Amino acid sequence: MNTVNVETPGGSYPIHIAAGRLDSLEQSIPDDATSIALVSNPTVAALYADRAKRALAKTGKRLVYIELPDGEAYKDWQTLNLIFDGLLQSRCDRKTVLVALGGGVIGDMVGFAASCYMRGVRFVQVPTTLLAQVDSSVGGKTAVNHPLGKNMIGAFYQPIAVEIDPDVLRTLPSREVSAGLAEVIKYGCIIDAPFFDWCEQNVAALRALDHDAVAYAIKRSCELKAYVVSQDERESGLRAILNFGHTFGHAIEAGLGYGHWLHGEAVGCGMAQAAELSAKVAGLDELGVARVRDLVHAIGCPVTPPNLGTDHWIELMQVDKKTEGGTLRFILLPEIGKAVFQSAPLDVLRQVLHSTAVPVL
Numbered sequence: 001m002n003t004v005n006v007e008t009p010g011g012s013y014p015i016h017i018a019a020g021r022l023d024s025l026e027q028s029i030p031d032d033a034t035s036i037a038l039v040s041n042p043t044v045a046a047l048y049a050d051r052a053k054r055a056l057a058k059t060g061k062r063l064v065y066i067e068l069p070d071g072e073a074y075k076d077w078q079t080l081n082l083i084f085d086g087l088l089q090s091r092c093d094r095k096t097v098l099v100a101l102g103g104g105v106i107g108d109m110v111g112f113a114a115s116c117y118m119r120g121v122r123f124v125q126v127p128t129t130l131l132a133q134v135d136s137s138v139g140g141k142t143a144v145n146h147p148l149g150k151n152m153i154g155a156f157y158q159p160i161a162v163e164i165d166p167d168v169l170r171t172l173p174s175r176e177v178s179a180g181l182a183e184v185i186k187y188g189c190i191i192d193a194p195f196f197d198w199c200e201q202n203v204a205a206l207r208a209l210d211h212d213a214v215a216y217a218i219k220r221s222c223e224l225k226a227y228v229v230s231q232d233e234r235e236s237g238l239r240a241i242l243n244f245g246h247t248f249g250h251a252i253e254a255g256l257g258y259g260h261w262l263h264g265e266a267v268g269c270g271m272a273q274a275a276e277l278s279a280k281v282a283g284l285d286e287l288g289v290a291r292v293r294d295l296v297h298a299i300g301c302p303v304t305p306p307n308l309g310t311d312h313w314i315e316l317m318q319v320d321k322k323t324e325g326g327t328l329r330f331i332l333l334p335e336i337g338k339a340v341f342q343s344a345p346l347d348v349l350r351q352v353l354h355s356t357a358v359p360v361l
């Protein structure tokens with residue numbers, strides 16, 4: 001088993017990565033827990049809830065199961081309330097431990113529910129998508145979407161453990177694999193040039209879910225995310241680099257309606273756009289722009305953004321959490337493997353949006 005540790009003021013915890021880990025989930029439940037609330041969705045539950053329940057039952061503790069509808073469109077306040085309904089109806093108390101079994105949508109919502117149920121209870125992340133295993137389960141960003149903006153209502157709240165079983169990825173649709181790979185290559189772009197090179201060389205193996213390639217990608221991604229989050233839990237500086245591609249990507253998600261493009265697809269396309277903007281204002285050379293765009297394409301994500309209309313694009317991007325006093329700020333690349341946080345002149349941004357936009361079919 002590989003273990004990566006995350007250490008933040010809000011909590012320190014292990015990320016355990018091992019094939020078959022799903023069958024040992026009982027090890028993540030503290031002895032003083034009074035009960036366990038497992039939260040999942042119908043898609044994931046049909047595949048993995050029985051195994052998760054069997055493992056958790058080994059604790060001898062009362063087990064409650066709560067099911068949420070599947071999809072980004074349900075990452076909202078109303079669905080969040082279903083978790084509170086379930087917890088209250090089952091008389092869950094302050095020592096109940098929540099277990100999030102699913103992708104980033106389940107993880108972000110269960111984490112947020114844990115942050116505010118009875119003013120805070122413990123929770124465990126059991127990520128079942130590639131995206132969740134390499135990114136969303138680590139670092140304690142929890143949230144729901146608002147129609148006007150992505151992840152706008154939420155909290156920083158760390159899990160007590162992250163339990164990763166890479167074997168569950170075998171049932172993941174290939175479109176979801178591509179979306180997860182967008183967040184994998186993001187780490188290469190912002191902080192680890194050799195990892196970017198490695199991703200370029202191993203694209204086919206990654207898309208085919210080759211065991212060794214995926215194991216390395218998960219481990220390296222978790223190490224890099226743990227390093228960044230441990231330096232800056234609440235995004236007062238360094239952590240913002242994890243938002244590379246997201247100012248564009250979140251605008252695509254909100255602008256098209258949540259769920260039309262997957263988060264990873266929108267971020268992939270957003271990274272290609274951010275690379276183009278980087279060439280105009282942050283010094284990235286044309287080869288760098290081409291390498292980012294080609295790798296996004298090679299992992300199976302779109303590189304041509306939808307035509308949201310330049311003014312609407314800008315309105316949507318202004319809702320971004322990095323915006324300060326109305327000024328849009330971006331994570332840009334002076335070179336592959338290095339990221340900076342800066343604003344960009346509006347006319348230059350308009351050029352990028354204009355040059356890359358094509359009509360939605």
Ligand SMILES: NC(=O)c1ccc[n+]([C@@H]2O[C@H](COP(=O)([O-])OP(=O)(O)OC[C@H]3O[C@@H](n4cnc5c(N)ncnc54)[C@H](O)[C@@H]3O)[C@@H](O)[C@H]2O)c1
Nearest residue numbers: 043103104105106128129131132135136141168171172263
């Ligand atoms: N908190 C963070 O730091 C962070 C980081 C990145 C993304 N996110 C958020 O994560 C969300 C995206 O997460 P996602 O890409 O995991 O999407 P998702 O949670 O919607 O899961 C994608 C789909 O795969 C299904 N699925 C999950 N595991 C499966 C498996 N093993 N086999 C078959 N199907 C499976 C799900 O039911 C769903 O239909 C977005 O809301 C995004 O904002 C959060």
Ligand SMILES: O=C(O)C(=O)C[C@@H](O)[C@H](O)[C@H](O)COP(=O)(O)O
Nearest residue numbers: 135139141150151239242243246321
């Ligand atoms: O963990 C982070 O920090 C990230 O920015 C990771 C992103 O991949 C993730 O999509 C995150 O939810 C975006 O954060 P937000 O603050 O822009 O909503």
Ligand SMILES: [Zn+2]
Nearest residue numbers: 183246263267
């Ligand atoms: Zn993301």
